[in-house]
Amino acid sequence: MDRNGRTAPRIAVLGLHLEANAFAPPTVLEDFTRQCLVRGEEITALARAEASQMPSEVAGFYRSMDAAGPWVPLPLLIAAAPPGGPIEQAVLHGFLDEIARGLAAALPLDGVYIASHGASSATGDEDSDGTLAALVRRIVGPAVPVVCSHDLHCNVSERLVESVDAFVAYRTNPHVDMAARAAESAGLLRELLAGGHFARAFIRLPLAPPTVTLLTAAGPYADLVRDAEALMREDARIANASVTGGFVFSDLPKCGMTVTVTARDGALDVARAAALGLARRAWAERGRHVRRLLSVTEATDLALRAGRGEHPPVIFSDSGDNPGGGGRGNTAWLLRALHEAGAQGVVLGVFIDPALAAEAHRLGEGARFEAVFNRVESEFSKRFTAPARVLALRDGKGVGRRGTMAGRRFDLGPSALLELEGSGLRVVLGSLRRQLHEPRMLEMHGVDIAAARCVVVKSRGHFRAGFDEFFPEDRIFEVDAPGLTSPVLANFAWKRLPRPVYPLDEGAEWREPDWAAGM
Known part of the structure; x- marks a missing residue:
């Protein structure tokens, strides 16, 4: 009642x-x-x-x-x-x-x-x-x-x-x-x-980590989340402790890692003490939010070795062009490099190009044609052309089976699987902007993921929960290619992000809230 x-x-x-x-x-x-x-x-x-x-x-x-x-x-x-x-x-x-x-x-x-x-x-x-x-x-x-x-x-x-x-x-x-x-x-x-009756304590830090460092299986953010969960287990007065990594690409004054603790029975002092402890650890360990990415050249070399059987199969995150973070899903740096190098056994998706997908549907399965990616160019979405064959056509509708999309409907719009002649590289095209974080987005086009030597996903991190049955952690690599979601934050012209902020500004300082004096 x-x-x-x-x-x-x-x-x-x-x-x-x-x-x-x-x-x-x-x-x-x-x-x-x-x-x-x-x-x-x-x-x-x-x-x-x-x-x-x-x-x-x-x-x-x-x-x-x-x-x-x-x-x-x-x-x-x-x-x-x-x-x-x-x-x-x-x-x-x-x-x-x-x-x-x-x-x-x-x-x-x-x-x-x-x-x-x-x-x-x-x-x-x-x-x-x-x-x-x-x-x-x-x-x-x-x-x-x-x-x-x-x-x-x-x-x-x-x-x-x-x-x-x-x-x-x-x-x-x-x-x-x-x-x-x-x-x-x-x-x-x-x-x-x-x-x-609940009380809440809230702290924002001048810490805006690149999203690739906010994974929760291991790393600095994972440790903070485990600490928050421990607080909730060990003190019944704490109803919830949430550490949020933020989304720096919003470029707003409210960007930055935050800690919000909700305490039962109006116990504001309990909420504040817990929030302050989490925030102090986050700030003390801010230097851990630095991650090295593979260059496009390094990724290409690794894909070539995997294709020759000299390295186990790998999966690359084209994290700079993640539709799950606002990327358009249509940068071609990796696509061009892997094709021109002749890397074998490569599957890339989902490349968002409604015009090219429509052309593939118009031509039909089995058709050969000159595929023009990004016929309308923009800052990062440069044109790329290659002779191609249409291997499969789909309506793009499906239901996820693993990870973040398990049991959820998705829609890529009219989609297609192309094979680029000369390299054999296969590209899954989509018409609606969606990140590739669900295996069925490839499998519905007839792709046998387990047989691929290199899979390139337009996704920052959610693919890990969908593709971990094929690629363990030591075969996952994030690639430094240009795009609207590049983890290299120095690439952006920030306008509203509060500065100084770490890691953009090494000398950023955090002043604890006034109520923290003596705690």
Whole structure:
């Protein structure tokens, strides 16, 4: 029974998913409609379906709430787009207006769950996630519990933390714990409904690590996450401890690693002590957030050796062109180098080129033609041509089987598998911008991944959870090729990122919050 005496609490569900890369073209309404724009009761139906295109935490929240007892879901809007530029302001206004109307119509509410990515921004709003949380709080009032979950690649604002009762961030990268974090969010919401009271402590560090150092199997970030989990196990007063790595490509004043600790019984001193301990370790070990990448030349040499059987099969991350971080998925530096070198047994994907994919579909399977990649060039997306044969054509629709996409629908748009003549290099083409982090994106085109000598993925890190059955850690290599998501942060002309910040600025300093004096 909730604090209002109801046995079936009325819970609003909503979310905005976008990882905004300030260097990419703006995100428009069509980007949401092509990936996920779901409203009202359709959210409930999809959340309880076997598979859907919605973010995994929505289904995870429903499952946990259903298992815990009666509740009345009042779903409003789930909007998710591929990572790209800031949302066009009119689109954000439309979403916020729709959510505001839905919340007002749903009153009285007993609670709210916000399932957002946390790294969104808009062309006229640098803190769109904070704006959304503040809007929810303003409409439901101070007494209604609000719980928010975010991706660990989020940029957290003070306004957001102040607007919610509990904040929960992912703890795995690649992200395979979205449903678990949603279940955690549901548990905290049930706690609040039963009369619980939380306090939160928040710290931001002048530390903006490249995303390739934010893995959670091992490394500096993994150690921080393990410390946070230990705090939660060892002290029952700590309801949640979230260390977020941030998303530096948003280029915003709120970028940077953050620590948010939620403590039970209003124990602010407990929350602050835990947050300060995590932040101090993160800052003391900031030098670990440096990672060496292979050059394109080194990667090509390694691929040649693998193709000749002199090295075990390898997988390359074209991390500078990751559609999962706002990259366009169409840079050709690695493609050209591997083809011209004649590397054998290479598969590359997903290369995003709607015009080329359409031409392949028009010509049909078996056709030979001069493939022109990037016939319309841009800063990083340079033209590349090669004689090619169409091996397979697909509609691009599938359901993931492993890792971050397990059980989730994906859509590459009209897709094709090309073989470049002269090298035999195979390229999976897509029409919709998606990162390659799910084996079925290759397998649906007839690619036997286990037989490949070198696989190149347009993905920064999520591919690790999908392809680990083929490539152990010692055969995974990140390549330093140009693009909108290059891990080499010095490559970018930063405008809004607070400086100095480590590792861009070696001399960056952190001043502990005033309340930390004597702790």
